[in-house]
Amino acid sequence: DIQMTQSPSSLSASVGDRVTITCRASQGIRNDLGWYQQKPGKAPKRLIYAASSLQSGVPSRFSGSGSGTEFTLTISSLQPEDFATYYCLQHNSYTFGQGTKLEIK
Amino acid sequence: EVQLVESGGGLVQPGGSLRLSCAASGFTFSSYWMHWVRQAPGKGLVWVSRINSDGSSTSYADSVKGRFTISRDNAKNTLYLQMNSLRAEDTAVYYCARLPSGSSLDYWGQGTLVTVSS
Numbered sequence: 576d577i578q579m580t581q582s583p584s585s586l587s588a589s590v591g592d593r594v595t596i597t598c599r600a601s602q603g604i605r606n607d608l609g610w611y612q613q614k615p616g617k618a619p620k621r622l623i624y625a626a627s628s629l630q631s632g633v634p635s636r637f638s639g640s641g642s643g644t645e646f647t648l649t650i651s652s653l654q655p656e657d658f659a660t661y662y663c664l665q666h667n668s669y670t671f672g673q674g675t676k677l678e679i680k
Numbered sequence: 681e682v683q684l685v686e687s688g689g690g691l692v693q694p695g696g697s698l699r700l701s702c703a704a705s706g707f708t709f710s711s712y713w714m715h716w717v718r719q720a721p722g723k724g725l726v727w728v729s730r731i732n733s734d735g736s737s738t739s740y741a742d743s744v745k746g747r748f749t750i751s752r753d754n755a756k757n758t759l760y761l762q763m764n765s766l767r768a769e770d771t772a773v774y775y776c777a778r779l780p781s782g783s784s785l786d787y788w789g790q791g792t793l794v795t796v797s798s
Contacts, residue, residue, distance in 0.1 A: 607784075609783075609784030609785065611725075613725075617790075618775055618789065618790055618791055619788055621784065621785065621786050624783050624784045624786070625783065625784075630786075662724065662725055664725075664727075664785065666779070666783070666784045666785070669715070669727040669730065670727065671717075671724060671725045671726065671727065672724075673724050674724040674725070
């Protein structure tokens, strides 16, 4: 089974900060990775697919990069509505990262 | 507009059974693979099961294999998850989600809560 290691597990940041979240796969998964945002009591929302493609309607401050085993999600300038939990999902064999809780500093 | 609406959750005793449904609308249901994902209270997302577009192929997480059965009725635009021999650790919100070809899960339902407790 492919394992996904997501880091950090939590992150405190301020509005306007640039933040990066990383997912590492235990074996190569090409670009078979998506990033999701989840707010309390809500379903996950897809932000990025195919590692770097922006989902329609998602602000351009979100970006994804990487292929093979290392992937990053970057938020270029944090907005108040971005404070949430973020997950990666490899859809080669369907494994989520452990999640990153992004909190206001 | 794509919509996925889960139902069927509730309180069940350990060892009991429950069937979840996911009603799909706004897209050609029979063209998409579908998935179930769950989230225990305060925990992360965990993949549970998937089914291909015509229902001929299924896959399960090891934790539910032999106890859960995924199925679909393309005539009714509905996805199902039959859950048997339920355990306390199956307590979670269960989401259905759509998988576009060659991509990651795009649309998700709002979830339905399953609580396994005596």
